[in-house]
Amino acid sequence: MTGMRIAVLAGGIGGARFLLGVRAWGLANGAEVTAIVNVGDDVTLHGLRICPDLDSVMYTLGGGSDETRGWGRADESWTVREELAAYDESGWFGLGDRDVATHLVRTRQLSDGLPLSAVTANLCRRWQPGITLLPATDDRVETHVIVDGAAMHFQEWWIRHRAELPAERFVFVGAAGAAPAPGVLDALGAADAVLIAPSNPVVSIGPILAIPGIREALAARRTVGVSPVIGGAPVRGMADKCLTAIGVPVTAEAVGRLYADFLTGWLVDEADEAEVEGVKVIRTPLWMTDETATVAIVESALAC
Amino acid sequence: MTGMRIAVLAGGIGGARFLLGVRAWGLANGAEVTAIVNVGDDVTLHGLRICPDLDSVMYTLGGGSDETRGWGRADESWTVREELAAYDESGWFGLGDRDVATHLVRTRQLSDGLPLSAVTANLCRRWQPGITLLPATDDRVETHVIVDGAAMHFQEWWIRHRAELPAERFVFVGAAGAAPAPGVLDALGAADAVLIAPSNPVVSIGPILAIPGIREALAARRTVGVSPVIGGAPVRGMADKCLTAIGVPVTAEAVGRLYADFLTGWLVDEADEAEVEGVKVIRTPLWMTDETATVAIVESALAC
Numbered sequence: 001m002t003g004m005r006i007a008v009l010a011g012g013i014g015g016a017r018f019l020l021g022v023r024a025w026g027l028a029n030g031a032e033v034t035a036i037v038n039v040g041d042d043v044t045l046h047g048l049r050i051c052p053d054l055d056s057v058m059y060t061l062g063g064g065s066d067e068t069r070g071w072g073r074a075d076e077s078w079t080v081r082e083e084l085a086a087y088d089e090s091g092w093f094g095l096g097d098r099d100v101a102t103h104l105v106r107t108r109q110l111s112d113g114l115p116l117s118a119v120t121a122n123l124c125r126r127w128q129p130g131i132t133l134l135p136a137t138d139d140r141v142e143t144h145v146i147v148d149g150a151a152m153h154f155q156e157w158w159i160r161h162r163a164e165l166p167a168e169r170f171v172f173v174g175a176a177g178a179a180p181a182p183g184v185l186d187a188l189g190a191a192d193a194v195l196i197a198p199s200n201p202v203v204s205i206g207p208i209l210a211i212p213g214i215r216e217a218l219a220a221r222r223t224v225g226v227s228p229v230i231g232g233a234p235v236r237g238m239a240d241k242c243l244t245a246i247g248v249p250v251t252a253e254a255v256g257r258l259y260a261d262f263l264t265g266w267l268v269d270e271a272d273e274a275e276v277e278g279v280k281v282i283r284t285p286l287w288m289t290d291e292t293a294t295v296a297i298v299e300s301a302l303a304c
Numbered sequence: 305m306t307g308m309r310i311a312v313l314a315g316g317i318g319g320a321r322f323l324l325g326v327r328a329w330g331l332a333n334g335a336e337v338t339a340i341v342n343v344g345d346d347v348t349l350h351g352l353r354i355c356p357d358l359d360s361v362m363y364t365l366g367g368g369s370d371e372t373r374g375w376g377r378a379d380e381s382w383t384v385r386e387e388l389a390a391y392d393e394s395g396w397f398g399l400g401d402r403d404v405a406t407h408l409v410r411t412r413q414l415s416d417g418l419p420l421s422a423v424t425a426n427l428c429r430r431w432q433p434g435i436t437l438l439p440a441t442d443d444r445v446e447t448h449v450i451v452d453g454a455a456m457h458f459q460e461w462w463i464r465h466r467a468e469l470p471a472e473r474f475v476f477v478g479a480a481g482a483a484p485a486p487g488v489l490d491a492l493g494a495a496d497a498v499l500i501a502p503s504n505p506v507v508s509i510g511p512i513l514a515i516p517g518i519r520e521a522l523a524a525r526r527t528v529g530v531s532p533v534i535g536g537a538p539v540r541g542m543a544d545k546c547l548t549a550i551g552v553p554v555t556a557e558a559v560g561r562l563y564a565d566f567l568t569g570w571l572v573d574e575a576d577e578a579e580v581e582g583v584k585v586i587r588t589p590l591w592m593t594d595e596t597a598t599v600a601i602v603e604s605a606l607a608c
């Protein structure tokens with residue numbers, strides 16, 4: 001397997017934990033790993049450009065994430081957020097002090113004219129994630145949610161309103177005119193296998209697939225997906241609310257069918273059954289309880 | 305004295321402490337106070353627009369300043385700065401976490417198109433300084449220091465290099481084309497007395513005086529200055545290095561002569577002697593040891 005190249009499409013926390021397993025497998029087997037990460041959740045708040053999914057992956061792989069809370073930095077403090085609230089600046093977003101520094105560096109470099117992919121590479125000089133971390137695109141692609149006929153930013157719907165407002169649909173603003181970031185199509189084209197992390201299919205993987213060129217590149221490779229739904233419920237987060245909003249059942253089978261046009265294989269948990277036309281379905285334990293368990297999932301996917 | 309109007313030209317910490325006395329005197333005597341504050345120290349670091357003098361005045365009058373350290377916020381923490389250093393972002397500026405929130409609010413409002421005077425008013429809704437706080441100008445005026453024939457920002461010279469590099473001169477970049485902020489000329493024109501706080505004459509009061517129209521407005525009023533030099537040394541800070549750099553002796557007399565064209569009166573400490581042509585010199589204790597002592601200084605100035 002030495003010299004094998006693996007590309008992974010990933011969102012936030014679920015994607016980050018899956019990538020821990022892919023990295024471990026890659027280290028053990030001499031494989032190069034590239035993660036292509038969702039930017040649809042990115043948002044500008046208090047003038048800071050925040051990239052929650054890139055940061056979740058970067059912090060997790062760099063050993064700086066809070067494993068208990070599940071997002072943001074370990075050993076975090078909240079002074080800046082409290083002070084912003086004292087200025088009547090809404091505090092619904094979890095903006096920790098350590099996190100703020102990341103956003104300050106990113107925001108300044110972006111305003112200096114660097115593309116997000118270059119800024120991400122710069123931030124990774126500190127975090128040393130051990131894989132190549134690419135934003136899906138350098139262009140502005142933002143997931144908006146249509147509620148009562150009006151659009152709101154995904155983060156506002158997801159965090160401020162706890163995904164409780166009825167979503168009519170999701171719009172990936174800017175996606176149609178966006179281009180894959182430098183390195184994305186190269187990584188997909190050179191990949192011996194492409195893995196779809198068990199991330200939210202609607203708002204984590206969906207915005208990546210909406211960028212012209214990516215779906216086609218996946219269809220040309222051996223592409224294996226890992227179901228984010230186990231036993232009829234999302235492994236984490238509120239993916240069920242997103243699936244329901246677009247009229248898709250919360251089942252491993254239904255998610256697999258969303259990807260059917262490009263999947264070679266589809267991993268579902270032993271608790272699930274799935275038939276996806278033209279796709280090899282593998283039943284195997286999908287709980288990422290620890291890195292060993294996750295490596296086993298990666299093994300199964302690569303053996304598909 | 306009811307209905308009296310007082311305008312004060314001020315820099316940072318010395319100005320802030322003086323303003324505590326002016327505010328107290330004003331409250332006791334029904335006077336309205338407007339502070340016109342230096343912006344020459346303002347700097348953009350890590351993408352944040354920082355206004356050290358406005359913030360010193362706002363925090364001090366709002367009860368939020370660190371009295372022991374002499375600058376910044378009380379009960380401050382330094383997480384953001386430590387994290388920026390971990391990203392190799394130079395940490396020579398004292399950027400506290402509480403302070404960062406102020407700069408975030410200011411930077412965003414400025415980038416939304418608000419002028420600094422409006423942003424300052426917004427920030428003061430939280431701090432309730434009890435006086436009207438105006439930047440000297442809404443235009444970009446920055447004090448640069450010429451060292452070895454090359455310019456560096458005043459903050460870099462002052463804080464990073466501890467004012468130890470030999471300054472050839474000071475340049476107030478942008479001052480010649482700047483206009484007084486809205487309210488400044490009105491406040492000066494309506495003032496029954498204008499006070500010059502015991503701030504650094506070269507880099508705190510100097511940049512205010514460099515804005516066209518202000519020096520002339522002072523000459524038309526009863527204007528009384530308070531010496532920042534006592535017994536041949538600056539009361540605080542490194543004003544002696546600035547005076548020496550422009551070839552002015554570090555004496556109360558020499559500073560008074562810098563202002564001679566517009567002064568009515570000049571307050572020097574009992575330890576000093578001064579003769580300034582055309583200006584009434586008053587000797588009185590000038591140590592602002594507490595608010596009562598400062599109020600006495602204000603009394604002496606207004607009686608001049």
